[in-house]
Amino acid sequence: xxxxxxxxxxxxxxxxxxxxxxxxxxxxxxxxxxxxxxxxxxxxxxxxxxxxxxxxxxxxxxxxxxxxxxxxxxxxxxxxxxxxxxxxxxxxxxxxxxxxxxxxxxxxxxxxxxxxxxxxxxxxxxxxxxxxxxxxxxxxxxxxxxxxxxxxxxxxxxxxxxxxxxxxxxxxxxxxxxxxxxxxxxxxxxxxxxxxxxxxxxxxxxxxxxxxxxxxxxxxxxxxx
Amino acid sequence: xxxxxxxxxxxxxxxxxxxxxxxxxxxxxxxxxxxxxxxxxxxxxxxxxxxxxxxxxxxxxxxxxxxxxxxxxxxxxxxxxxxxxxxxxxxxxxxxxxxxxxxxxxxxxxxxxxxxxxxxxxxxxxxxxxxxxxxxxxxxxxxxxxxxxxxxxxxxxxxxxxxxxxxxxxxxxxxxxxxxxxxxxxxxxxxxxxxxxxxxxxxxxxxxxxxxxxxxxxxxxxxxx
Ligand SMILES: N[C@@H](CCC(=O)N[C@@H](CS)C(=O)NCC(=O)O)C(=O)O
Ligand SMILES: N[C@@H](CCC(=O)N[C@@H](CS)C(=O)NCC(=O)O)C(=O)O
Numbered sequence: 001x002x003x004x005x006x007x008x009x010x011x012x013x014x015x016x017x018x019x020x021x022x023x024x025x026x027x028x029x030x031x032x033x034x035x036x037x038x039x040x041x042x043x044x045x046x047x048x049x050x051x052x053x054x055x056x057x058x059x060x061x062x063x064x065x066x067x068x069x070x071x072x073x074x075x076x077x078x079x080x081x082x083x084x085x086x087x088x089x090x091x092x093x094x095x096x097x098x099x100x101x102x103x104x105x106x107x108x109x110x111x112x113x114x115x116x117x118x119x120x121x122x123x124x125x126x127x128x129x130x131x132x133x134x135x136x137x138x139x140x141x142x143x144x145x146x147x148x149x150x151x152x153x154x155x156x157x158x159x160x161x162x163x164x165x166x167x168x169x170x171x172x173x174x175x176x177x178x179x180x181x182x183x184x185x186x187x188x189x190x191x192x193x194x195x196x197x198x199x200x201x202x203x204x205x206x207x208x209x210x211x212x213x214x215x216x217x218x219x220x221x222x223x224x225x
Numbered sequence: 226x227x228x229x230x231x232x233x234x235x236x237x238x239x240x241x242x243x244x245x246x247x248x249x250x251x252x253x254x255x256x257x258x259x260x261x262x263x264x265x266x267x268x269x270x271x272x273x274x275x276x277x278x279x280x281x282x283x284x285x286x287x288x289x290x291x292x293x294x295x296x297x298x299x300x301x302x303x304x305x306x307x308x309x310x311x312x313x314x315x316x317x318x319x320x321x322x323x324x325x326x327x328x329x330x331x332x333x334x335x336x337x338x339x340x341x342x343x344x345x346x347x348x349x350x351x352x353x354x355x356x357x358x359x360x361x362x363x364x365x366x367x368x369x370x371x372x373x374x375x376x377x378x379x380x381x382x383x384x385x386x387x388x389x390x391x392x393x394x395x396x397x398x399x400x401x402x403x404x405x406x407x408x409x410x411x412x413x414x415x416x417x418x419x420x421x422x423x424x425x426x427x428x429x430x431x432x433x434x435x436x437x438x439x440x441x442x443x444x445x446x447x448x449x450x
Binding site for chain 2: 054063064066068069070072073074076077080081092093095096099100103104138
C-alpha cells in the first residue's frame with residue numbers, strides 16, 4: 001500500500017526527554033517509521049499548542065492527522081494500532097499487572113529520583129534519597145525475569161528506561177550512587193539488559209551530548225551545583 | 226455454569242470514596258455481582274495490606290483470587306474481562322481520547338476541587354477556586370453529547386462521577402458555587418443526566434449519611450470550618 005500524506009506518523013518531541021523516548025522506543029519495537037518534529041520548549045510551536053492545548057507538553061503523536069497526547073495514552077494507542085511485537089501480554093490479569101507497574105514507575109520513580117538531584121534543601125534531599133531506595137527496592141522485588149515483560153521488552157521496561165538510562169545519568173551528574181549491583185543485583189542486571197537491547201541502543205540519545213545538556217538543565221534548577 | 230468460590234468477585238472498599246465508587250458503577254454497568262468487603266482505613270485489614278502492599282489503598286478488586294489495585298487499572302481490567310456494555314469505544318483513536326480525559330479528570334479535577342474545601346490559606350484557596358473554574362471550563366468545552374461517552378455512560382463519565390456527585394457535596398458543605406448552570410450549562414446538565422441514570426441512582430451512597438460523614442472528614446482537615 002502506497003503511503004500517502006495522511007497515513008504518515010509524526011512525533012512532536014525533544015531529544016533527551018524520558019516521556020518522548022518511551023514513544024520512540026515503542027514505535028521502534030513496532031517497526032513504525034515516523035518523522036520527529038523537534039520542539040523548542042522555550043518557544044513552543046503553534047503546532048504543539050494546537051495539538052496539546054491543555055498540557056502544552058511533548059510527546060504528541062500525530063497519526064492520520066489525529067493528535068494523541070500523554071505518553072502512557074500514546075503507548076496504549078500504539079499497542080492497539082500496530083499489532084506486531086506486542087508490548088502488553090494478552091491475558092487481562094497480566095495486562096493489569098503491567099499497567100500497575102507502569103503507573104508506579106510513571107508516578108513514583110522519576111519524580112522521586114529527580115528530587116535527589118534538584119532539591120536544594122539538604123534534609124529534603126536525604127529524604128528523596130531514602131525514598132528512591134524504597135522505590136528501587138520495590139522494583140527489585142518485583143523483577144522475576146530478564147525483563148519486566150518476560151523474555152522480551154514490554155510496557156514496564158519501556159517506561160522503565162527512565163530508571164535504566166536517566167537514573168545513571170543523574171547519579172553521574174550529582175555524584176550519587178543509588179542503583180548499585182550490591183543493593184539491587186537484579187535491577188542492576190536489568191538496566192544492562194535494557195541498555196544493551198539492540199533497539200534501545202539504536203534509539204537512545206548519544207550519551208555525551210545528552211549528559212552535557214542534562215547537566216546544564218540540572219544546574220539551572222540548582223544554582224549551587 | 227455453577228459459580229464456584231474462586232470465580233467470585235470481591236471488592237475491598239469504603240462507602241463514600243470516589244475511587245471505590247468508580248469500580249462499583251463499572252461492575253453494575255457490566256452486570257457483575259460482587260461482594261463488598263468494607264475496610265476501616267484507620268485500621269486496615271490484613272487482607273488489604275496483603276493485596277495492596279505498595280499503596281495500601283482501596284479499591285482492590287479480587288477476581289479469581291487475583292487482586293487488582295488502582296481504580297483506573299481496575300476499570301481497564303473490568304472492560305477486558307466482561308465484554309458486554311462496553312465502557313470504552315472500539316476504535317483506537319476514540320479510546321485514546323477517552324483515556325486522555327479520564328486521566329485529566331483523575332489527575333486534575335478531584336485534587337483541585339478538594340483543595341477548595343481543605344486549604345486553610347485564603348490566597349491558596351482562591352487560587353484553587355480559580356483553577357477549579359479552569360478545569361470545569363475545559364470539561365464544558367469538551368462535552369459534545371449527553372454523556373462524554375456519547376449516548377451511554379462510558380469510562381470518562383464513570384470517573385467523572387467525582388464531578389457529578391462529590392463536587393456538589395463539597396459545594397454544599399463549604400458554601401461554594403462552582404458548577405452553576407449559568408457558567409457551565411452543558412456540564413451542569415450532564416451532572417443531572419449522570420445522577421439520574423438508573424444504575425448511578427441505584428449505586429450511589431445515600432445522600433444524607435454520606436454528606437454527614439464527608440462533612441466530618443473535611444472538618445477534621447480544616448478545624449476552622
Ligand atoms: N505526563 C506527560 C509528561 C510530559 C512532559 O512532562 N513533557 C515535558 C518534557 S520532558 C514537557 O513537554 N514540558 C514542557 C512544559 O512543561 O512546559 C506525559 O507522560 O506525556
Ligand atoms: N490512585 C488510587 C487512589 C485510591 C485512594 O486514594 N483511596 C483512598 C480512599 S478514597 C485510600 O484508600 N486511602 C487510604 C490511605 O491513603 O491510607 C486509585 O485510583 O485507586
